[in-house]
Amino acid sequence: MIQYQDLTLRRSGRILFANASGMIHPSWKVALTGENGAGKSSFFSALLGGLTPDAGTLSRPQSWTVAHMAQEVAALNQSALDFVLDGDKEWRAISNALETEQDDLKLAELYGDFDTIDGYTAPARAATLLAGLGFSELAQQKMVSEFSGGWRMRLNLAQALMCRSDLLMLDEPTNHLDLDAILWLEDWLNSYQGTLILISHDRDFLDATVGHILHIEQQTMTLYTGNYSTFERTRAERLAQHQQAFEKQQSEMAHLQKYIDRFRAQATKARQAQSRIKQLERMVQIAPAHVDSAFSFSFREPIKLATPLIRLDEVNAGYGDKIIVNNINLNITPDSRIGLLGPNGAGKSTLIKTFVGELPLLAGERIASEHLLIGYFAQHQVDHLDMQASPLLALTRIAPRTGELELRKFLGSFGFNGDRVTTTVENFSGGEKARLALALIVWQRPNVLVLDEPTNHLDLEMRHALSMALQAFTGALIVVSHDRQLLGSCCDEFMLVADGQIDIFGGSLVDYAAWLKEWRAKQELKVESTATRQEKRQERQEAKPTASGDNLHILRPLRQQAEKLEAKFNRLTEQQSTLATQLEDMNLYQEHNKDKLKKVLAEKSKVDSELAEVEVAYLQALEAYEVAGGT
Helix, strand or coil: CEEEEEEEEEECCEEEEEEEEEEECCCCEEEEECCCCCCHHHHHHHHCCCCCCCEEEEECCCCCCEEECCCCCCCCCCEHHHHHHCCCHHHHHHHHHHHHCCCHHHHHHHHHHHHHCCHHHHHHHHHHHHHHCCCCHHHHCCEHHHCCHHHHHHHHHHHHHHCCCCEEEEECCCCCCCHHHHHHHHHHHHHCCCEEEEECCCHHHHHHHCCEEEEEECCEEEEEECCHHHHHHHHHHHHCCCHHHHHHHHHHHHHHHHHHHHHHHHCCCHHHHHHHHHHHHHHHHHHHHHCCCCCCCCCCCCCCCCCCCEEEEEEEEEECCEEEEEEEEEEECCCCEEEEECCCCCCHHHHHHHHCCCCCCCEEEEEECCCCCEEEECCCHHHHCCCCCCHHHHHHHHCCCCCHHHHHHHHHCCCCCHHHHCCCHHHCCHHHHHHHHHHHHHHCCCCEEEEECCCCCCCHHHHHHHHHHHHHCCCEEEEECCCHHHHHHHCCEEEEEECCEEEEECCCHHHHHHHHHHHHHHHHHHCCCHHHHHHHHHHHHHCCCCCCHHHHHHHHHHHHHHHHHHHHHHHHHHHHHHHHHHHCCHHHHCHHHHHHHHHHHHHHHHHHHHHHHHHHHHHHHHHHHHHCCCC
């Protein structure tokens, strides 16, 4: 187990926490929580051996294999699949040794070790991890250097999950994931048998994955039993005992209860309405846990409203000539509060960029009110900030006639106080940059808020403040987010983007999770066995007697080549399996079978090499056939 006794950690001379004692038992799943700068990442570093405690002890079993998610990855000329396979260091070491070892007996031992760690299935397991995190089969073969920073972070996560670890440590694993990838990760972590310690600012993710909370506040580390919701209620009860906290609590609760009553009275979609009411009532319950938050802001009243504010009529959205979402019909009024749902890559961000005018329409019409003022928070909004400006300077540029005192007060509600108001953005954390980008949007008093993953980098307190502020926003809201608490508490309706279409989703977020699992299952069915694919391709070809002779003339040799390679691939796979079974026979390793062993090893090495070449050739032939119009 992990034990810490009288543990004290400092950073830059400042005490993060002191005299902490406790233990984390094997197979526990623990969330490490606390405000930014409280010491969460420092505790991680100490547990990994990168930071020495200033006092006390922190220990874990030396025999444990530890996996942790790196925060950066170099632009490697290595495929995504190979990069993930590196996460299983023992598999990689044996694989490399098998390629160079010449001694027959040592080779036999290596093959035995390879079989013991289930080495033959490792590529398939790595591919499954990548698929769950949103990588297509084609993307899995791309070089790491070809991916953006966010997708490289997904690769880091997949590599950590690939490790057959006793302790898994994840720091903000959901930051660069969308909702479907998060739901997949929840399932994976729930089946994980080792000890899990993670840092996350996603309430629903924590509720679904952990059974203990290790919370750091006011230089104290406290271990709570239960998920995050249980922790919030426990902490709220303690804080509510203080009169000042109690008074603020009552104000927050009254505000939310008023909103619940108004929403209940005008709700028209029963299933979604009940789901949202439950979310809002939950916010009433947890409000006391946030009475001492540093963040409390509200959206300024829009200057003007109109109905409709913006309308899309029969719009096709996409890039160049490629349509991603077609026949979009949206009518946005001040009462619109829409959450966009859909699988990874379905086109949610494409739709939003088209809506705000960042992408040209491929078809249809976009009609905007003369009073339209969009506040757009893009996924990578922080990249557009002036790194050399301070929050005060950035706000002054868009509000030159407003006094400095008022600007400072406004920035203070977003956590920029004291010297942070005049500190340049280049020195800010990701969370601070996100808060500043949001503050600049809020100041401009938009009547339509378009938020694409606004909670990335925001901590739990700021997420709560954002949810509270959105409740009282009087304009229209369109949001894409992996934060289910934000979606559930701020959206009146959901729209589903999937399979090139957008339509109203009549259910709740729980229903969406069920829909997503069903959708994934359908996608997996499409990845059929090669034999089944061949049969269906033949059936479809026979069902098209009107195909042109020219087209058939092109497709026939391509299909024949793919079928020939497919048959060879299947034959070599059977040979590989037969040889692997022979190598499991311990009699083969007796002295009198030395020549036989040498022959089997040589034959298997030849089959392995040939199979790898045939597999690549088969996939290339299949792709050529499909590109030419084959199905």
